Amino acid sequence: MTCIFCEKTDNLFENDLAKAFFDKFPASKGHILIVPRRHVPDYFGLTNEEHAAVQELLTKSKCYLDDQFAPDGYNIGANVGQAGGQTVFHCHIHLIPRYAGDCPEPAGGVRGAIPGKQTYQQRGL
Ligand code: AMP
Ligand code: ZN
Numbered sequence: 001m002t003c004i005f006c007e008k009t010d011n012l013f014e015n016d017l018a019k020a021f022f023d024k025f026p027a028s029k030g031h032i033l034i035v036p037r038r039h040v041p042d043y044f045g046l047t048n049e050e051h052a053a054v055q056e057l058l059t060k061s062k063c064y065l066d067d068q069f070a071p072d073g074y075n076i077g078a079n080v081g082q083a084g085g086q087t088v089f090h091c092h093i094h095l096i097p098r099y100a101g102d103c104p105e106p107a108g109g110v111r112g113a114i115p116g117k118q119t120y121q122q123r124g125l
Pocket of ligand 2: 003004005006008038039040088089
């Protein structure tokens with residue numbers, strides 16, 4: 001079986017259990033993917049050790065992006081399963097830098113995965 005993420009070697013950061021590289025089709029300037037080295041289909045298959053390894057690279061990547069591009073915010077996310085929007089079935093965590101004004105209404109962020117549900121209204125307060 002061939003897997004594009006198993007084969008990736010152009011890593012920005014790496015450790016024993018994980019690697020980080022730029023997304024080939026970035027959603028914003030600096031979009032990075034963090035993946036375990038082991039071929040595991042999705043986020044919920046990670047071991048505790050892989051979680052720690054991925055977290056280390058997530059933090060390193062965030063510091064790198066702060067330094068290089070000074071974004072104003074971030075989205076962190078993993079799509080799980082076809083219904084969850086996943087298209088590459090080797091676990092990966094998206095680190096998407098956000099820039100003020102990069103979309104008309106940023107409120108709600110990752111809730112925007114479901115069109116029309118990005119923002120919400122507090123009731124009964
Ligand atoms: P997902 O839809 O959550 O599975 O995300 C897959 C991500 O992989 C998308 O953001 C793609 O832009 C990215 N992608 C696809 N092919 C490559 C590649 N060869 N190298 C780096 N990123 C890729
Ligand atoms: Zn793989």
